[in-house]
Amino acid sequence: MNFLEIFKVSLEAILSNKVRSGLTMLGVIIGVMAVILLVSIGEGAKAYITQELTGLGTNLLIITPGKTTTKGGFHPPSAGTVRKLTYDDSLALKRRAWLLSDAVPIVIGTGSIKFQNKGRDTMIIGTSPEFERVRNLYVETGSFVTQGHVDSKEKVIVLGRKVKDELFGIENALGKVVTVSDARYRVVGVMHKKGMSLGWDVDDVVFLPVTSGQELFDTDSLFEILASTPRSEDTERAISQIKDILIRRHAHKEDFTIQTQGAMLETMNTILNVLTAVLGGIAGISLLVGGIGIMNIMLVSVRERIREIGIRKAIGARNRDIMAQFMIEAVTLSGVGGIIGILLGVGIAFLIPLFVTVLPTSVSLWSIVTAFSFSMAVGVFFGVYPARKAALQDPITALRYE
C-alpha cells in the first residue's frame, strides 16, 4: 500500500467528519497563528528600534560624564562624577580629534516657556550649531543656533514645531520674544515637524545656545557630548582619540563613558530578542495544547473505527498500514491547520500596522518555517500514541466490537 493511497484514505476520513476535523485543526491554527503574529511583533519592534537609532544620525558617539563599567544601554548620569564634562571639553575635542567630524555639547533641562498669556512646560536643550547635522534635525524657518550666538551667550531660542504651534498658532513666531523662567529670549528659528522618535516627541522641545543654556540652568557642566565620525570604520580609533584627549584634560582619570550607536543597538536587540523568544514560547504552548486536541480526537476516532480496523486487518492490512493510516490522518490535521495558521498569521501581521500604527510588525521566514515544522512535529508526536493503539488492535476483538 503506497503513501498516496493511505493519504487518500486518511483524507476521506477527515472530510467525512468536517466539523470535528475543523474544530480539531482550530487548536493548531490558533497556535501557529499566535507564534507567527507574536514573533512578527517582536521582530517589528526590533526593526523599528534599529531604524530609529540609526535615524539619530550616522556613527554617533555619546560621551557622558561618570564612568560606568557596563557597555551600552541607557542609564542615568552617574552621581559620583569626579569631574564634569565642560563646554571646553567639547571645544577641545572639536579642535584636536581630527577623526571626529563634530563634537556637540548638550545641556538638557525643563522649563516653562511663556508668550503673552500662553505657556508650556517643555524640554530645553542647549547646544551648538552642529547639532542640526549630527541629530538630523533641521530648522524650517529662520536659523538654528549659530556659533555667534554661542560665543556671545546670546539670549535666542529655536522652537520645536509643537511648541511654536501651541504658543503662536498660525502666527509668525520669528523675532517675537518669549519668556523662559523670567529671562527673555528672542525667537530666531522654528524646527521642521519630525514626530515621535523612541517615545520622545522631538517637536516638543526648544533649543538655546549651549552657553545660554548653562546660564539658565546655572551650571558649568554638560549633560553629554554628541560626537560623530564620518566613516564607521574609524569608530574604534575615534574612541581612543577621544579618550586620549579627555583623560589628559581630566587629570589622567577616565571619568566619562563613551557609548556607540552599535553598542546601544546591541543592547536593545538583546532585550528584544529575549522578548521575542518569550512571546514565541508562550504561543508555542498554545500550539502544544492544539496538539493535545489532535491526540484526543484521534483517540476518539480510533475507538469509533475499531470495527473498520478489524475489517481492514481481516482482508490483509498489516499493522504498519493501519499505523500509517492514522498517523497520516493526524499529521494532515496538524499540517493543514499549520498552513491555515500561517496564512492567517501573516495576513493579520500585515493588517495590524494599518490599524494600530504604534505596533510595527515584521514577518520573518524563519518564524513561518519554525511554526510549520513545529506544527507537523506536534502532529507526529501526538499522532503516534493513537495510531499505535489502532495498529495493535487484535483483529478478532476488533471485528466483534460494537
Place this chain on the structure above:
Amino acid sequence: MIKLQNISKNYRMGEVEICALCGVDLDVASGDLIAIMGPSGSGKSTLMNVLGCLDRPTSGRYLFEDREISAMSDDELAHVRNAKIGFVFQSFNLLPRFTALKNVEMPLVYSGVSSQARTERAVPVMEKVGLGDRMYHKPTELSGGQQQRVAIARALVNNPPLLLADEPTGNLDSRSGAEILNILVNLHQQGVTIIIVTHDPNIAARCKRIITLKDGGIISNETVP
C-alpha cells in the same frame, strides 16, 4: 491444502483456563465444500478464526499449502489473509463510508494493485455476483442479500484458494439466504475451496462434508453421499 494437527486454543477466564479448541485434527482437501456445525460455544468460531489466520492456536501445527502458519509473523499472516483467504461474515462487515465497488477493491489496495487495475479487476467480480448495477451504492443503500453479495465479491477479488463463510445467511431472509448459498455452491463448482459455519441443516445438506463440533472437539466428520 490445510492440515490441522492437534490444534488447541485456550482462554484464561479468571483463575481457570478453558479450552475453546481441544486438540483438533482436520484435513481439508483442495476443492472441498465443508459445513461446520455444532451448538453455541462448541468452538466453531474459534476454529474459523484459526483457519482464517486471524488467531494463533495455543498449541498444535497448522499447515496451509504446506507452509507452517503457527510460525509466521503478524505481517506474514496479513499477507496470507490478503492473498489466500476470503472472508464472508454473518454481519457483512462492509465499510459504510465507501461505495460497494470501493469495498470490493479494498483487499487489492493492500496487495499494492494500482487504482486503475483495481477497478478493472473488481468490476467483473461484482458482475459475477449479480451487482453490476449497484457498484456505486453505499452499503446502507443495499438490502441485506445485496450487502452479503458485496462481501462475497470482496472475498473473491484477489482470487483466493480458500473462502471462509461464518454463518453467511444468518442475518438474511430465506430467499436471500438461498441466493447466497447458490452463489457459494457455484463458486465451489468453479474450484474454490469453501468452509461454511452454519446452524442451518438445509445448507449443510448441500455441502460435501459435514463436521460437527462439541466442547472444542470434533465429534463427527461425515461425507455427504
